[in-house]
């Protein structure tokens with residue numbers, strides 16, 4: 717069986733007038749099903765650029781990228797939208813929830829594009845919220861939830877389509893350290909349940925929760941190592957099943 721992600725010689729060059737900036741410079745990386753990978757590096761090292769290419773939000777200047785066994789360069793717009801909508805789940809630093817919309821409806825949103833019935837959307841969104849420990853908060857809007865709870869809603873939204881890969885760019889970047897540990901405990905429980913996780917972080921204590929660490933510098937991978945993940949301890953009392 718092929719790897720979930722296979723990148724060869726991926727570069728991303730930004731041209732600004734006469735100058736060229738190599739945000740990524742010849743990146744080779746293979747990620748297998750079930751891995752939890754932390755992408756690290758200082759600000760400007762290319763982490764978000766790499767994540768955006770992995771998530772098909774950006775296209776490389778050169779190199780080949782095979783995602784879920786398919787050459788991304790050969791996929792149509794519709795195929796890309798389908799993969800992004802159903803087989804990848806995204807989590808962002810700033811949660812990106814709709815502010816006037818309940819937790820349940822925020823989580824149900826990706827299912828609209830899959831043509832699920834209203835009833836199925838409600839049921840699956842409620843189940844995803846239960847998975848992240850928020851069964852009691854389905855009718856709250858984001859402003860009625862703490863930062864950690866909002867990020868758990870966002871994780872439920874990423875999960876609701878049962879994606880193959882969860883991609884999270886600085887998922888704990890807006891959270892205090894205790895809440896960060898809660899969110900990482902939840903993400904670890906998802907990996908235990910078979911999800912593949914790729915997360916970007918610039919914090920070593922967050923990367924310690926992953927089974928593999930890839931370090932970027934100036935758009936190049938300078939380190940790629942496997943490790944025994946530190947187990948994140950949750951204070952939230954949310955049961956992630």
Ligand code: ADP
Pocket residue numbers: 730737738739757758759760761762763764765766
């Ligand atoms: P990181 O997420 O590690 O902080 P990024 O991937 O965002 O780094 O950026 C890598 C490099 O590419 C940086 O030097 C950044 O300034 C540059 N860059 C990112 N996006 C753009 C863009 N849209 N146009 C020009 N340069 C960019």
Ligand code: MG
Pocket residue numbers: 763764765
């Ligand atoms: Mg970034």
